[in-house]
Amino acid sequence: MADVRWGLLSTADINKDLIPAIRASERGTLVAVASRTQETADAYARKWEIPTAFGSYEAMLGSDQIDAVYIGLPNHLHAEWTIKALQSGKHVLCEKPVALTTDEVDSMIAAKNKSGLVLAEAFMYRHHPQTKLATQWIMDGRLGDVSFVRAVHTYKMLLRDGNIRLTPEFGGGSMWDVGVYPLSFVQLIMGGPPERVSAEQFVSATGVDEVFTGQLFYADGKLAQISSSFINPSHTLAEVFGTEGRLSLNRPFVRMDADRQMFFHAADGTSQEIDVPETRLYLGEVEDMNAAILDGTPSFLTLEESRNHVRTTVALYEAARTGKIVTL
Numbered sequence: 001m002a003d004v005r006w007g008l009l010s011t012a013d014i015n016k017d018l019i020p021a022i023r024a025s026e027r028g029t030l031v032a033v034a035s036r037t038q039e040t041a042d043a044y045a046r047k048w049e050i051p052t053a054f055g056s057y058e059a060m061l062g063s064d065q066i067d068a069v070y071i072g073l074p075n076h077l078h079a080e081w082t083i084k085a086l087q088s089g090k091h092v093l094c095e096k097p098v099a100l101t102t103d104e105v106d107s108m109i110a111a112k113n114k115s116g117l118v119l120a121e122a123f124m125y126r127h128h129p130q131t132k133l134a135t136q137w138i139m140d141g142r143l144g145d146v147s148f149v150r151a152v153h154t155y156k157m158l159l160r161d162g163n164i165r166l167t168p169e170f171g172g173g174s175m176w177d178v179g180v181y182p183l184s185f186v187q188l189i190m191g192g193p194p195e196r197v198s199a200e201q202f203v204s205a206t207g208v209d210e211v212f213t214g215q216l217f218y219a220d221g222k223l224a225q226i227s228s229s230f231i232n233p234s235h236t237l238a239e240v241f242g243t244e245g246r247l248s249l250n251r252p253f254v255r256m257d258a259d260r261q262m263f264f265h266a267a268d269g270t271s272q273e274i275d276v277p278e279t280r281l282y283l284g285e286v287e288d289m290n291a292a293i294l295d296g297t298p299s300f301l302t303l304e305e306s307r308n309h310v311r312t313t314v315a316l317y318e319a320a321r322t323g324k325i326v327t328l
């Protein structure tokens with residue numbers, strides 16, 4: 001296979017970030033888009049200059065022009081269409097959250113294993129140099145022992161009419177939408193899921209959590225706090241507290257390639273800014289898929305990590321709903 005031939009499964013808004021990334025990737029080519037109607041697919045293909053437009057998702061999955069699909073569907077459709085795509089012989093890059101239950105994730109992993117194809121969750125920030133640099137600083141022991149992490153992702157949702165994030169049955173809610181970023185960061189630093197969680201949420205008239213906070217308790221005594229919201233101005237932040245200092249990541253999860261900063265505040269009161277090389281944010285996940293497909297390189301983000309994101313999010317929602325501590 002010379003290049004990976006990519007197809008977009010849906011005309012989702014998020015495609016606008018993936019299209020330039022696929023086109024900028026060294027060994028990826030964007031060849032098609034599929035939509036539930038031919039009219040939408042045609043108009044979208046014209047606008048974005050995509051060679052082929054399919055009038056149904058099934059038609060794209062049945063085509064031998066496509067090697068890999070990018071799934072940017074509403075959250076409740078991720079598992080269904082990932083499994084269909086794998087069964088049709090297509091590699092899959094699926095948006096976060098990869099699914100809404102661990103049973104769904106297990107079915108996706110089973111379909112991936114049966115097909116021998118590549119399946120990865122699209123967590124773009126995990127591929128960014130800032131995340132990798134932060135992880136390296138912590139692994140090198142520069143913070144001493146990490147005891148506490150806090151991370152936040154908020155934004156004010158302005159386009160509310162018909163927004164998939166406000167529909168409970170679609171896997172709506174701020175925790176599923178953007179809370180999974182802080183959660184994934186915490187899991188990366190802590191090395192796995194917590195032992196138990198507690199949580200609180202504000203559920204608005206929409207029926208979904210528009211503000212969510214969770215506490216995570218680890219078997220070795222470490223702690224973490226995460227927050228997400230649809231009603232506060234856009235903000236992302238992550239801080240890792242060690243016995244020798246604090247690492248502070250300004251804008252760790254943002255979609256724009258701009259103004260990322262990282263600081264180390266040492267125990268002696270001094271602070272230093274750590275240079276963060278900038279890259280095109282969504283390129284890393286596409287290059288990672290291309291390498292996994294063409295070279296057989298293991299995916300950078302493992303499905304075990306993705307399963308733990310879902311497992312912990314489900315536990316956090318249960319804790320928020322019941323007001324009880326939930327053990328994983």
Ligand SMILES: NC(=O)c1ccc[n+]([C@@H]2O[C@H](COP(=O)([O-])OP(=O)(O)OC[C@H]3O[C@@H](n4cnc5c(N)ncnc54)[C@H](OP(=O)(O)O)[C@@H]3O)[C@@H](O)[C@H]2O)c1
Nearest residue numbers: 010011012013014034035036072073074075095096097164
């Ligand atoms: N990684 C990131 O930075 C990032 C950012 C934003 C969103 N996301 C993720 O990407 C996914 C899509 O988000 P989005 O904001 O791009 O969504 P969106 O604009 O609402 O697009 C969702 C697409 O799904 C298709 N669809 C199929 N069944 C549908 C249904 N019953 N209702 C509505 N749409 C349906 C539609 O495409 P057709 O009409 O063409 O069939 C629609 O365009 C979500 O999982 C979200 O978490 C990730």
